[in-house]
Amino acid sequence: MKTKKRILVIDDDKPLASMVKMNLEGTGDYDVCVENRSSRALRVAQDFEPDLILLDYIMPGLDGGDVSCRFHEDPKLSKVPLVMVTALVSNCEMGDDGTSQLGGHTMLAKPIRFHALLACIEKRLGVVA
């Protein structure tokens, strides 16, 4: 039996986060942990030791950019692939700051279809579909 991949979903939108969890776990391939408060993201991530992190960009308090910075400073978490999900549509709207730390992370625009999300996650995990 193959081991399930662990995915951490950080999104302040509770219904959305739990829907993502349901879908991912529904495939039978993933264990999903949800965190709605960005301020706790780092601690939860350190405990959960995810294989991939799904991060909402716009959140009250610390936003996705801030959170990804913290992950970056953590020796273990900096190696974990990060997928950004955002309600912003284009990279131009990101503004100049923050984009450099984001380099290399995949961005997804909301609303996203599950199969597209899944494809993206599998790609980042190096899973051959």
Added chain:
Amino acid sequence: MEQDAKDDIIRRGFRNPNVPALRFLCVEDNMGDFVLVKDHLRHAGFGRQPVVCCASRVQVAVEMLSAESSDLPFDLVFLDLSLPDSTGAETFRRLRHACPRIPVIILSGNNDHDLAEELVQEGAQDYLPKESLNPDLLMRCAIYALGRQRYRAGLEKLTQRLKQTTLELRAAHSHLAQAEKLDSICRLAAGVAHEVKNPLATIQMGLDYLTAHCVNPDENTESTLVLMQEAVDRADSVIHDMLNFSRSDESVKMEPICINDLVACVLRIVKHECHRNHVTCEALLADDVLMISGDLNKLEQVFINIIMNSVQAMKAGGKIEIRTKRGLLGETQRDEGLREMNRMRMGDEVAVIEISDNGPGIPDELKNRIFEPFFTTKPTGEGTGLGLAVSKRIIELHRGQMEVVNSEGSTGACVRIQLKANFSNKNKPNGTNGKPSLELVTATNRTP
């Protein structure tokens, strides 16, 4: 005599022998009186002897004043009120009505102060009793009348300019108000769009879950899921349009584009949709290569919007023609909302694209409104009213022009777009905005 020469007389003085002679018309049926006036004027001491002509009736005077060749107009009229074809105030009014600009000095046999006041109120320059005439008085009155006339003419010109300016100001103001309105709609739209995306994403995920995990769904469940998916797609495309609409020009990525290629590409995209609706779509392309610099995706979107409008307007089928040609920008409508240094100017070389259909056309009273965001004549679910608003915005971000004109020789609508031609740099890519780009995966693809 030209206005300049007349001004010259006034500036340099009537006694100066080097200025042109003045031309007077004396409207008088009594030859004795005419000779007297003429005599006075000759002895008044003008630098050059004035020319004095006579008309014995108002009708004749009017004919002489209006028929005279423009290089020898009269400068001033001396008018007797009692003439064979008219008497009293009526005489002045008739002349005044026919020739409103010529200064008139009334020479009267009576000394009616009330009448004098009344006629001066109506624009007569002076009212002189015949028995008190003398050369000096006539000359003074004539000179002062001409001076006043000169100022009046200047004032008229100013008033005209003021009227014109007021009109322009009013137009600019309404443009500005329109631009401000759009601006606040934009900001609102962007806010709403972001706010709506999260719930929409939740619904999408829910749908995906149900679709994947509903074992043996019955027919109703299946069609429910399909309808819900369509609804989400529709909402997403509206949001997409709204965001597009509120986007700043930062997001326009300019590259050299060949207009004919662009049209060909758009035709491929809409071919199926046109065929399905029994609409033929024909391209009449310019022979030479028309290059512009623009954002390919956005311009494609503009043309698709316009063509889809035509298709939707021709329910029973019809014909669309897309014409491209080289042109020079005609009179520009200034858009105060876009205060750009490098907007197009009259005479600029442009690529013109005209998309015309033979549908019902757009009624004149709607022509001003169709570019307003959310203006639509289509039933809910069929039109959001953003198509043309977004398109116009995109064209403006390209510093181009977009307008709706009547199709020539048919009832249908014709949309004309003019984009600044870029004939010189055909191959060189034209600066992207220099930002590091992130890989952006958009889940839902907008299909026409």
